[in-house]
Amino acid sequence: MLETHGHQALLVGGCVRNALMHVPVNDIDISTDARPERVMELAKAAGLNAIPTGIEHGTVTVVAKDIPHEITTFRRDVETDGRRAVVAFSDHVEDDAHRRDFTMNALYARADGTVVDPLGGLSDLKARRLRFIDNAEDRIREDYLRILRYFRFHAHYGDPAEGMDPEALAAIAANTDGLASLSKERVGSEMMKLLGAPDPAPAVAAMRSTGVLGNLLPGADDRALAPLVHLESSIGLLPDPICRLTALGGADLSEALRLSKKAARQRDLLHAGVESTDTPGALGYRHGHDTAASILLLRAAMLELPLMPDALAAAQQGSAASFPIRPADLMDRFQGAALGKALKALEAQWIASEFTLSKAELLAASDQL
Structure with missing residues (x-):
């Protein structure tokens, strides 16, 4: 639709990064030099459904074969305030690349699969090295949510053996005050994505050391997180962000992260289960196996003890x-x-009695009540 009318059309961001890393692609984003009104016009002429989802910022969603493609005009930042940016449209992919967050997210690809790498992000991606584009402090001050995105992306895509970029950590530590400008909903969404990583413990430890964790979740303590992740792995349990959030503790987590009512109830249930004296069997009976297993793992992780033998079987x-x-x-x-x-x-x-008393025995016992 775009190329046959003389426009550039480049896949960009997560779909390129994930394809190169051989992990599933969830969203398809396309960058183009075509202005949004032109994209709408071409989509209509092609018989495709075009939705002006963010047309004032240059974004049009075009649905083809039931797949939404988010098409955004090349942009450059004119002014930013740490939460939103004033942008101007551009004809150059280099301008568009410089306004993105990390080098591994500034990779583009043509329809034939040719990778376009304006900023050297391909070598960073191959090394699983997460690096801010240009100056880390400048990128953070454009949008303070990038602080949390840094830790989230490192947990999912970084090389834990190589550690984190010292320049990035220094810039983050120097700009934690900017986190106060973020909505709790945005913070909560990023935290849930981070805690859903296979092993978020190193990233959360770095959040603590840079002052980010205490800033966002006063009273939170990540000491139980790594043992919890290890215990989850040992029994083949899938990552559960709410369980991991419970391990962090801290006051008013539900409010600080604007958790959904369902998530807040689950977090409160897990917290109460950890504090209770219920046996593994009682936990299983009252809450079901999965919730009981989470509570048992949390108890072990917080006490830095191994999981009790047969506890899961009892649950x-x-x-x-x-x-x-x-x-x-x-x-x-x-x-x-x-x-x-x-x-x-x-x-x-x-x-x-570990569920062994029969109905007759219980009825007999009722005579003593």
């Missing part, structure tokens, strides 16, 4: 157990609040 047993007593079984002797109290007492005895 699995509890999750499959079904309390054999029903209210109707006791209504001949208990009513109202007394019925609820009796059911609760019998259930506690049944759980304490």
Whole structure:
């Protein structure tokens, strides 16, 4: 659509980076010298659905074969305030590359697969080296969210053996005050993506050392995170950002990160489970195997202890157990609040027996209540 009418059309950013790293591509972004109104015009002529998703910033989403392609005109920054930028359209891919965040994200590709590398990002990508484009402080002051993006991208794409770029860390440490300008929703989204990485512990440790973690989550402590990640790996558990967030602790996490109601409830449930005295079997019975497993891993990680032998098996047993007593079984002797109290007492005895007491034994025990 673009090239046949004389315009440049270059795949850019994550789709190029991920393709080169042989990991799944989620979004398709295209950069072009065509102005957004021209993109809309060409899409209409081609019979394609064009949506002006961010046309004032140069972005049009064109849907082809049910796949959305975000097409953005080459841009250069005119003015920034740390949250948003005033941009001007450009005819040059080099201008567009210089306004991006990291060199590995400033890689472009033509339709035939030829990589266009204006800033030397390909060598950084091959080395899994995350580096800000040009001056790190300038890039951060253009958008302070790039501080969190640095740690998130390093957790997903960086080489942990090589560590982090000292210039980047120094620039981050010098600009933590700018984090206050970010919305809690943006911060929360980045934190969840970071904590969903295979092993976010080194990145979160660097956040602590640069002052970022304490700035965003006062009272948070990352000491339990690395043991938790190790325990997850040892039993083949998939990364759970909410479980990992719970390991960090800190006050008012739900508010600080604007968690969804569902995520906040899960975080509170895990926190309460860690603080409780429930046995592994009781946790499985009350919360199901997966949540019980997360609580057990959190307990072990926070106490820096190995996971108790057979704990997960006990949680699995509890999750499959079904309390054999029903209210109707006791209504001949208990009513109202007394019925609820009796059911609760019998259930506690049944759980304490590791779910072995039969219905007959429990009914017999009810005579003693």
